Amino acid sequence: MNMQDEIEGLAILVRDLRKHRGLTLDELASRINRSVGFVSQVERGLSRPTVADLTAISETLNVPTTYFYNVSKPRAVDWVTRPDERRTLYYAAGITDVLVSPKLNGGFSMLDSHLAPGASSGEGHLTDSAEQGGFVLEGELTLWLDGAEQAVTLGPNDSFQLPPHSHFRYANLSAQATRVLWVYR
DSSP states (O other), rough: OOOHHHHHHHHHHHHHHHHHOOOOOOOOOOOOTTHHHHHHHHHHTTTTTOOOOOOOOOTTHHHHGGGGOOOOOOOTTTOOOGGGEEEEEOOOOGGGEEEEOOOSEEEEEEEEEOOOOOOOOOOOOOOOOOOOEEEEEOOEEEEEETTSSSSSETEEEEEEEOOOTTEEEEOOOOSSSEEEEEEEE
């Protein structure tokens, strides 16, 4: 799949799940503090949500964020993924997440997150019901954890672990690309 196919796949998943949950565009927009126009554009594949937007959508629609990776690609071995078999989400604000886990119904999921220079998860703090952690492969990742006195910047080979329902945000404040292996449980 190419980038536009991936964006359209996400649009269909958001729209269909919203309708299945019996919410109007206005109700979803209100619950995630975004405009109806923005949600409509996401559902038509015209706008990409930020990480914060998609996390808010998943929490509002009562599914894990990994639900939106649920478009299957053919694989030769069901417990292995190769680069051309992976599902990718292209977010606004310079973040691309590649689902590297072979299955979504296991005890955890793994993402290869790519953050362009200046990329961020969005203005507001994220809150996710999943426990999650990460390992910085390249570049720098700055994390803001609600209640922490200051941001923490991690470099290559640094890792972090956040409990479920943490309020946090993250960004690449450096001039080089960042890659993080992100794990959700």
